[in-house]
Amino acid sequence: MKKRITPFLRWAGGKNWLIKHLDSIIPQNGFRNYHEPFLGGASVFLSLQPPKKSFLSDLNKDLIDTYASVQSDPDRIIQVLRTYKNSEDFYYYLRDKEFQDPIERAAKFVFLNQTSFNGIYRVNLKGVYNVPFGHRTKDFLEPEILRQVSNSLRKATLFHGDFSLTQQNIKKNDFVFLDPPYTVSHNDNGFIKYNQKLFSLDDQQRLSNLIDFIKRKDAFYLLTNAAHSTILEIFEKGDLLIPLQRANLIGGTNSKRGHTTEYIFTNFKNRG
Numbered sequence: 001m002k003k004r005i006t007p008f009l010r011w012a013g014g015k016n017w018l019i020k021h022l023d024s025i026i027p028q029n030g031f032r033n034y035h036e037p038f039l040g041g042a043s044v045f046l047s048l049q050p051p052k053k054s055f056l057s058d059l060n061k062d063l064i065d066t067y068a069s070v071q072s073d074p075d076r077i078i079q080v081l082r083t084y085k086n087s088e089d090f091y092y093y094l095r096d097k098e099f100q101d102p103i104e105r106a107a108k109f110v111f112l113n114q115t116s117f118n119g120i121y122r123v124n125l126k127g128v129y130n131v132p133f134g135h136r137t138k139d140f141l142e143p144e145i146l147r148q149v150s151n152s153l154r155k156a157t158l159f160h161g162d163f164s165l166t167q168q169n170i171k172k173n174d175f176v177f178l179d180p181p182y183t184v185s186h187n188d189n190g191f192i193k194y195n196q197k198l199f200s201l202d203d204q205q206r207l208s209n210l211i212d213f214i215k216r217k218d219a220f221y222l223l224t225n226a227a228h229s230t231i232l233e234i235f236e237k238g239d240l241l242i243p244l245q246r247a248n249l250i251g252g253t254n255s256k257r258g259h260t261t262e263y264i265f266t267n268f269k270n271r272g
Contacts, residue, residue, distance in 0.1 A: 004047055005148045008070070008110065009063075010119025011041030015179055015224065017246040018264075019047045025242070025268055031175035031220055037163035038179045039063065045177075046152055054156040055169045060121065062109055062129075064160040069106035071153040074146040080107035081141045086115050091133040114140035164210060170217050178223040180207055201230070208234050211265075220268055227261040239267045 007014070022044070034050035036042070039058040058064050069077060080103060084090065095112060099105045113119055117134040124130045159165065163180070170176060181199035207223075214221045215237070225231045227243055242264040 005049065005152055006142075006145050007041040007043050007046055008142065008145045008149050009041045009066075009113050011043075012118070012120055013179070013181065014041040014043050016043045018224065018244070019043060021242075021244060021264075022047065025222065025264070025266060026175075027268060032171060032173040033169070033175075035166050035170060035174060035176040036179075037166040037176075038181075039067070040179065042067070042149075044179070046149065049152055050155075050175075052155065054153075055159075055166060056153075056156050057159045057161060057163070057166060059160070059162060061160045062105070063121070064158055065102060066106040066109040067153065068158050069102050070146060070150050071156065071158065072150075073103060074143075074150040076103045077107050077110065078141065078143045078146060080104055081111060084111050084140070086136070086140055088133045088135070091115055095129060110146075111140055114138070164206065167210065167213055170214060170219050172218045174217070174219040176210075176214050176219060176221045178207065178211070178221060180204070180223075180225065182226040201234075204231070204234050208237075211235070211237065215267060221266060222268065223263075223265040225263050225265070227263045231263060235263075235265050237265075237267075239265055240269045241265055 004019075007016075026048075031050075033052050034045065034048065034054040035056075036045055036054070037057045039045070039056050040063075042056070045054065045056065056064075056067070084094070084107070091112070094108055097108070099108060112129065112131070113121070115134055115136055116131040119134075120131050122129070122131050157169075163178075166176065180203070204225075211221050211223065223235060225235065232241075243261050244264055245259050245261050247259055
């Protein structure tokens with residue numbers, strides 16, 4: 001069994017909860033190449049460690065640039081991070097500082113992610129990152145994790161852009177993991193207000209069209225989404241639907257977050 005690699009980033013909507021279910025969903029004979037157009041924290045990619053080619057992308061350019069720097073030179077990022085200090089003054093100093101060097105930009109991204117409030121990635125109307133300091137005591141630098149992730153990215157092609165761009169690389173028997181921002185609420189948690197601008201219902205319909213393309217290519221897909229009647233209408237294609245319960249990690253204190261249900265749509269079982 002492969003040793004699980006831990007993500008080096010915290011990411012809202014991350015799929016650590018899904019990993020324990022993957023062995024029962026993905027067949028043992030596996031798949032060809034791997035595609036993930038909503039990369040985020042990359043927990044599923046790092047769990048699977050696809051043996052062949054991987055095509056990883058995201059609409060967040062700073063995120064993809066960070067992965068590219070980790071892929072190419074994790075030790076230089078580690079060197080820069082060793083000079084940083086987990087203090088409120090340094091956090092705001094670094095948050096406002098601009099770098100041209102991609103390694104320094106990547107180190108800044110990792111540091112802010114690990115020391116910010118809840119690891120949220122948020123920018124203002126001018127596109128400037130504005131998440132406050134998190135007063136987090138956990139060490140922001142974990143050198144071995146950065147090196148392990150770098151090693152996992154050796155066979156990966158990274159690119160920035162809309163999820164539709166993944167079409168150009170999909171071949172027969174490939175696997176596409178789809179984890180979009182959730183547009184609609186589940187369990188009345190107000191998610192539609194939180195994400196409507198990030199990923200609209202029109203985007204959900206475009207994603208449904210991408211799944212149709214994947215199936216025409218005779219490839220596999222696995223989609224995670226909110227357990228909501230609107231989502232069911234958009235993505236019902238006669239494939240396997242698995243409702244899974246997870247802890248609700250968005251908003252509120254731990255004691256009030258409770259659990260929520262998510263939908264897993266996949267054609268793995270239908271392929272035989």
